[in-house]
Amino acid sequence: MYMIKSNLAISRRNMIGSLAALAGTTALPMPAWAMGKMGGRVRNGMDQLSGPDVDLHVGSGLFRTGSRSGHAIAVNGTVPGPLIRLREGQDVRLNVHNMLDEDSSVHWHGLLLPFQFDGVPGISFPGIKPGERFTAPFKVRQHGTYWWHSHSGLQEQMGHYGPLIIDPAGPDPVQYDREHVILLSEFAAMHPHEIMKKLKVSEGYFSRQKASATDDYDFSGAERRMWGRMRMMPTDIADVSAPTYTYMINGHGPDDGLELPFSPGERVRLRIINGSAMTFFNIRLPGLPMTVVQADGQDVQPVEVDELQIGVAETYDVIVQPTKEGAFALAAESMDRSGMAQATLTSQPGRQAEFPALRDPPLLSMTDMGHGGMDHGNGAHGHEGHGAKPAAAMDHSQMDHGKMGHGKMDHSQMDHSKMSHGAMKPDTNLGAAPMDNHDMANMGGMKMRDTSLLPDSVKVGPGIDMVAMNPMDRTGFPGLGLDNVPHRVLNYRMLKSLKMDHHKRSPDREMQLHLTGNMERYMWSFDGKKMSAVGDDPIRFRYDERVRVKLVNDTMMAHPIHLHGMFFEVVNGQGHHQPKKHTVIVQPGSSATFDVTTDEPGDWAFHCHLLYHMHAGMMQAVSIEFPKDA
């Protein structure tokens, strides 16, 4: 029986009992809020912790923002939990006290540390039992913006997360006068187990943007019939959305009027963390360009944009420099544009910014179905106005190679057959290629699920409703709905690591992994096999292998894929400046490739960071051998 846990199931007596036991056995200094005040009101926002010993108390209580309230899991009495601030090179002991009446855990997202402290129950440790304490002692080997969250059940959705910032040992390569942590998340009054059940039994349950006879979508009858014929929804952008979610910044919904101060002329560093369970956000501050300086905690060469899409679990540090007095809207619009998280960057307390209206929701396109690279006979690849433009496939005869940053290359020396032009510089003017709107009606005749295209490693079954016919590398794609906005938007190919890596090795081997799913049944998996089917059989690597992993997305949703314990380099055409990341978005019907050096031994989790996708089975374990003579 799948248990729906009541919101009221937390036993107060249990909690106080375990608290007392904890206090008795460990003789810890107990803060006032931890002494029997659990079950009360949870505070919005977070405190800061630092030092060699950091203590997190996981409890529960009632959370409220705007008109929405409900049960939440709080850490040290707040949602989000406290900001942990460390310094590169220091020794730290992270202590987690579980005051819930169920198992809990904390995963330190993006941190390099011995695997047994990584905090994934069933993979790296047994979990933290009610009333128990878990300690992760390690030396901090990096700097940057990260976060932490529960890896137990669906606790993360209920508030069990917080930011983690590590200051560099030496001078910071980024100059700034002031900083603000921007932790994006969602709050739902509905219990996550109930959300999961509704997703399973009712496709599209949470969407109020479905195609209908009276919608405003610019979408012909033929196109609608084609989607119907394929039993797919072009509106399937986000599984859970407003109004079920209140989108939050630092635990504050739009009604809270969160203000972030600045003084004119200051360089303000925004450390943006997507700590949500299910939501990709489009971030912009109308009137203020953002200079991206860090991605997933790793310094990158500054790149100025007006908007960026941040996938679940990603982080971006940006610099903004408002020169005049005033109030600027920090608008974090959900990718499906059903709602917005809001904060005001203001030079005068109480002065709120005007927020932009939600834009029209985007629609999925043929490219998102993995048909983007098909030759339709008339050279048409994209579907203008409906999202994805053809990021990669192109007719080379139409291209001016001189414009592509190849001027310095000696082509005679190169084997062009080995080059994927998909990874070319993003400044290539894709729009110059002739693009007639192709005949969608004919597209319906194409095979949505040609399983002969799949390698043997993929288990074909009812859990796969689509196979990308021609999955292109779309690291140059800025994200659903942002490919035709009239301003600069970040994409992965614009990310270059700050430092050049001359020691980069060629991959020793390659592997391909397919992201698979069935929207109707809400089944999600890697290679057609759910975590429950793979069980104890991890993806195995030798110590210090160099592996190129190609992720092929055979679904129509964007998946943020996260590898625990180490950083990989996104193969984005930047050569020795490939950016290091812990999470990579694989666009719908597309591929993304990363190189990883497997020098962090142990067992690590590898999963889609959309919480309900992971919970449905889109997860694997990665096991890296210990060095033999270590």
Place this chain on the structure above:
Amino acid sequence: MMHRIFAALLAGSTATTPLLAQSHDQHQNHSAMDHSQMDHSRMDDQPDQPAAEAPEAESPSGPLKAADAIWGAEEMLASREALYDEHGDMMLFWFQGDRAEYRVRAGEDGYLWDVQGYYGGDINKFWFKSEGEGSFGEPIEDAEIQALYSRAIAPFFDLQAGVRQDLTGPTRTHAVVGIQGLVPYMFEVDAAAFLSDKGDLTARIEAEYDQRLTQSLVLQPRAEINLAAQDIPELGVGAGIDNLELGLRLRYEIVPEFAPYIGIEQEWKLGDSRDFARTAGEDPSVTNYVVGVRFWF
């Protein structure tokens, strides 16, 4: 707890000892390119370029075990089982009243129920269905219940097999084999064949389509055909097409789980069934104006 943390610390510091004496010979195979001629800073590292032609390293194999070495295999066991159970093997219970309605028509007004539900995982489910109808002031005309094993056989289809028990009239037990799922153009289809303990073979095909008018208002055309391989006079069933129903319902989803509706349904008995009906003094063509509720939980 403390000694375990200490052990973990020790293991942790061992685990992170860098291995410096690693041979990199195998990584030097760049023979396909002349590096002296190329500007590496501008060279794209291509996603589709095969790895240098080094022999493919044989990947190691075996179960997860690193955490066992630190925390103990027994300690890990329960959390590992929970991890696998939670991540993919979820079991669900679902109940749907597809139609629960009051039917206004010539003669006595009537009622109808059509419910179904399941308990199970993604692939295997126990499925149950019940439908029945009658007129007020009379005994229940038709009532049946089905218990089925349902297995996902394709992305959009379940194969279902089990038994059906008729609860009214000359009661019968049937073996059932059917297919339920979503066909192209989003029609929900439920087709089943029934073989009764009297040897009668019948079949039923139902199709529904949800046309969303607004986010809350849904127009649902529905068709049902009952077929029989032979005359079954005691049930009033004739060989061939026994009867045909066409309905149109307009429902308002107050929440997706609860949607009242109004509609109209036309029912015809055809062929021998029509004759059986006439003989029994019934009208072989009936128009029902319906009001009802669709719900699930």
